[in-house]
Amino acid sequence: MKKIINDPKNYIDEMIEGIIANEPTKLSRIKGFDVITRKKINKDKVALISGGGAGHEPAHGGFVGEGMLDAVVVGPVFTSPTPNQIEAAIKEVTGDKGALVIIKSYTGDRLNFEAGQMLVEVTDLKVEKVIVGDDVAIDDTSKTAGARGLAGTIFIHKIAGALAEQGASLKEVAKMAQDVADSVRTMGVGIEACVVPAAGKASFILSEDEVELGLGIHGEPGTEKSKMLPSKDLVDELLAKILKDDFYKGSEVAVMVNGLGGTPISELHIANNDLAKALKAKNMKVAKTLVGNYVTSLEMKGFSISILKLTPKMKTLLNAKADTLAWKEVA
Amino acid sequence: MKKIINDPKNYIDEMIEGIIANEPTKLSRIKGFDVITRKKINKDKVALISGGGAGHEPAHGGFVGEGMLDAVVVGPVFTSPTPNQIEAAIKEVTGDKGALVIIKSYTGDRLNFEAGQMLVEVTDLKVEKVIVGDDVAIDDTSKTAGARGLAGTIFIHKIAGALAEQGASLKEVAKMAQDVADSVRTMGVGIEACVVPAAGKASFILSEDEVELGLGIHGEPGTEKSKMLPSKDLVDELLAKILKDDFYKGSEVAVMVNGLGGTPISELHIANNDLAKALKAKNMKVAKTLVGNYVTSLEMKGFSISILKLTPKMKTLLNAKADTLAWKEVA
Secondary structure, eight states, X not given: OOOSOSOGGGHHHHXXXXXXXXXXXXXXXXXXXXXXXXXXXXXXXXXXXXXXXXXXXXXXXXXXXXXXXXXXXXXXXXXXXXXHHHHXXXXXXXXXXXXXXXXXXXXXXXXXXXXXXXXXXXXXXXXXXXXXXOBOSOSOGGGSSOSOOOTTHHHHHHHHHHHHHTTOOHHXXXXXXXXXXXXXXXXXXXXXXXXXXXXXXXXXXXXXXXXXXXXXXXXXXOXXXXXXXXXXXXXHHHHHHHTSSSTXXXXXXXXXXXXXXXXXHHHHXXXXXXXXXXXXXXXOEEEEEEEEOSSOOTXXXXXXXXXXXXXXXXXXXXTSOEESSSOEEOO | OOOSOSOGGGHHHHHHHHHHHHSTTTEEEOTTSSEEEESSOOTTSOEEEEEEEEXXXXXXXXXXXXXXXXXXXXEEETSOOOHHHHHHHHHHHOOTXXXXXXEESOHHHHHHHHHHHHHHHTTTOXXXXXXXXXXXXXXXXXXXSOSOOOTTXXXXXXXXXXXXXXXXXXXXXXXXXXXXXXXXXXXXXXXXXXXXXXXXXXXXXXXXXXXXXXXXXXXXXXXXXXXXXXXXXXXXXXXXXXTSSSTTTTOOEEEEEEEOBSSOHHHHHHHHHHHHHHHHHTTOOEXXXXXXXXXXXXXXXXXXXXXXXXXXXXXXXXXXXXXXXXXXXXX
């Protein structure tokens, strides 16, 4: 597969430089580290830090900026960043109000982010964490590390970020982040796999009439192979897992139709039309809809649906001003 | 190729419904037409109307909203909309200050948009047009219909849109749109072709080490086949055409690295890094950079570079508030 790169060894470095060059007055890089921060660091607020392996762009560098994150740590493609990178990120942006680290639930990310957090805590900086596992593909978590962090994570960046920007305390921001993490579910379908640049071949193979339901975002196969279906039926399959119980009953929701990188925007909108109709038929009230590439897997084709159960406070924060590369909110 | 659709016959209709469902409080559809308008139509300003064949999403429905367009007309995939659709769009959003129609330079679009314009003019509404041909791939325009309209068109939507929002006259808005059209150049490279849903097969075939330089955005092949090259060399090939003379000498510029639909955002950022370095080496000052999917060709892989020669007035308008699905500017 052809890729617009120079050398796979420089993939992360050149991508980070390209992100900074996209918004050079607002973003900065910690010299010698794979860490993107706001250019103008505000230590009078709770700092929000996230990150993980690369390959999920615009996550997470695209969400650094006013109203969202303060710093992100970028690991190699689909690989957790190291604790010393995470330590550097936290130290760079954290003041007396402390920091919240937002971690997607994968074994590597949890181990390394927690190690990074410990390295910082010896310096007296207050750091809290929230672990996001919005994935509802895996019913039996006893056999796995549990639900994985998927595109629903971006709702946490946005809502907790807006609260931090308003000057809330670490306790309040951490509580809100945990509430959002507990209120969002995601389920995805892959229709074509991706190729990790350094590997050069697809991580799984699908035939012309197969899809992977419940896939992860690291090129791993899904929980179930299915026949390729029309958009409406794919949406129904994903919704069946997300709406399996009374979780959302009586609440307004925010939804995200997230492209996995190689899906045309037109197809995401067709899926969104099917989603909007399905939710309307269930009398669910959608307060906000996002459609686009938020958490991708390189050029994978497919999409995920995330649904967030909103409180009035979350809804206000979701619509508060944000100014990042990949989520701007004109308040 | 697998596509997230229901029936190719309903592609346009369902996509438009999905776009409206993405922002139902701000966007609307003219009943019975493939026309997307702002929900709250402001007839006290010059109206801006654009459109063309579908398959280029987020162009152009993603650019309807405050600070940009008032209405877009959506044709079948890669096919111009009909005059009666264009007439309906102009009539719906145009008041006494008149309308500007922004047309990408393709034979079908020119014929149909001009016919639509004539249908409206008999009603006494004032309508001006600007034809955009930012493509610099074709040196010898005597053999063709001339330079095609590509991603540089979006700069016109933004800058003329901001001026119209400020209350400028039709003459002023049309003049600014023409100035921007005369100041932007675009050149693209395709590394993998796309598949039109109703056709079901790729419009051209590239081998594992081939690319198409100077491609159009309708699945047509480019002006020249080349070997696949590293990102840096692809960027240099595109820049060689764009910077072939003294056109930009002494001016600040705005640049767009536009993904063609199936290109990972990370690769666009790698190309942007190469572009930023190349322009710096030439002492060109970049005032604003856009990286992402703006004018796509379904799931085509590849990218285009657009460079706009800025005046101070254009720069101000480029950064003015905008609130559309695909271009938000937090002023």
